[in-house]
Amino acid sequence: MTKQLFSLALGGLAIGTTEFVIMGLLPDVAKDIEVSIPIAGHLISAYALGVVVGSPILVALSAKFAPRNVLIVFMILFTFFNALSALAPDYNTLLLSRFFSGLPHGAFFGVGTVVATRLAVEGKSAQAIASMFTGLTVANLAMVPLVTFIGHHLHWRFAFGIVAIIGIITIFALYKWLPELKPLRTITFKEELEFFKTLKAWHLLMIVSIGFGGLFAWFSYIAPLLIHVSGFDEASVSYMMIVAGAGMVVGNIFGGYLADKYNPLKALIFLLSMMVLSLVLVFFFSENKTIAILLTFICGALAMSISSPINMVMLKSAKNSEMLGAAFIQSAFNVSNSLGAFVGGIPLLFGLSFVYPSIVGAGLALLGVVLCLVFFKRYEKDLR
Structure with missing residues (x-):
């Protein structure tokens, strides 16, 4: 990984840490600011809403400026509102700061995706994108467990303080290592939006x-699955999350390689199909601890392997709208997160076992495969 791509990966590390660390600290936050855990859960939703809202708006406002400066401004906003989260005196302030800290998330990855392809060696664009997302995978592997541990044993505010420090380091890295590039927009924003008036974009x-909602149907309920079905004790769940994080690191690299070597849409179809198979295996074999560990790694790998291929498909499809397209992909990921968690939880409302979210997830992933096949039949020529 070059220094230029490393600076983008640092941004991914900061973003991935703040997005997921709150989940493990909800009880601590709820107790300290004197709200219920369900009410504290709105802090997760507020961040996700910020991602969805911020992606198109910030990209629209920034595309005519030099991308290095844009990324630095995004990271300044991100750092400021994470610092505010660490200092928030009450629930409402924390809720607003979580929303505003989510605004630069999708926009950073949207601009960063296009920048990464510009910095890439010829024929390795997807691997350059994967390098940027390495920070996100390392966050899940190491930073989230570490920062959660610190936040739980010292104070939850330290978690957001650490994220702010990573943000400051990222700002300096972007300034020092990212080269000056010309503004990314070659057409007006109105013309850029034309792509999103087409069926192809939606x-x-x-x-x-x-399709990716299938993954989140499984991941949202992984802790009770491992405890109540696989028979792990609660203390072991943290280690199993590290196993999933290790899978994400490997999968991210593999997905970038696959998307460069083959047609990225074919790579996406293959990886989504493997997700269907893996989630079905989770349904049938989670009672076996050894197999449960292996499937946790595999599902984690598939979770991140799909990121580079889908971004490459968007970049190839959204001619002259690449940056906005990459930003919308991040918004769609957050929609899939909410959809997967909601649909995956429906069987649990009827008293079914914690293995059932995985079979619901397999159904969503299978629908994603079907959508990919239809897309391939209609637009395959456009991706050559």
Whole structure:
């Protein structure tokens, strides 16, 4: 990984840490600011809403400026509102700061995706994108467990303080290592939006929102699955999350390689199909601890392996709208997160076992495969 791509990866590390660390600290936050855990859960939703809202707006406002400066401004906003989260005196302030800290998330990755392809060696664009997302995978592997541990044993505010420090380091890295590039927009924002008036654009976003929802149907309920079905004790769940994080690191690298070597849409179809198979295996074999560990790694790998291929498909499809397209992909990921968690939880409302979210997830992923096949039949020529 070059220093230029490393600076983008640092941004991914900061973003990934703040997005997921709150989940492990909800009881601590709820107790300290004197709200119920369900009410504290709105802090997760507020961040996700910020991602969805911020992606198109910030990209629209910034595309005519030099991308290095844009990324630095995004990271300044991100750092400021994470610092505010660490200092928030009450629930409402924390809720607003979580929303505003989510605004630069999708926009950073949207601009960063296009920048990474510009910095890439010829024929290795997807691997350059994967390098940027390495920070996100390392966050899940190491930073989230570490920062959660610190936040739980010292104070939850330290978690957001650490994220702010990573943000400051990222700002300096972007300034020092990212080269000056010309503004990314070659057309007006109104012309850029024309792509998103087409069925092709929304077809792609549906693949992400529905197909990837299958993964989140499983991941949202992984802790009770491992405890009540696989028979792990609560203390072991943290280690199992590290196993999933290790899978994400490997999968991210593999997905970038696959998308460069083959047609990225074919790579996406293959990886989504493997997700269907893996989630079905989770349904049938989670009672076996050894197999449960292996499947946790595999599902984690598939979770991140899909990121580079889908971004490459968007970049190839959204001619002259690449940056906005990459930003919308991040919004769609957050939609898939909410959809997967909601649909995956329906069987639990009827008293069914914690293995059932995985079979619901397999159904969503299978629908994603079907959507990919239809997309391939209609637009395959455009991706050559």
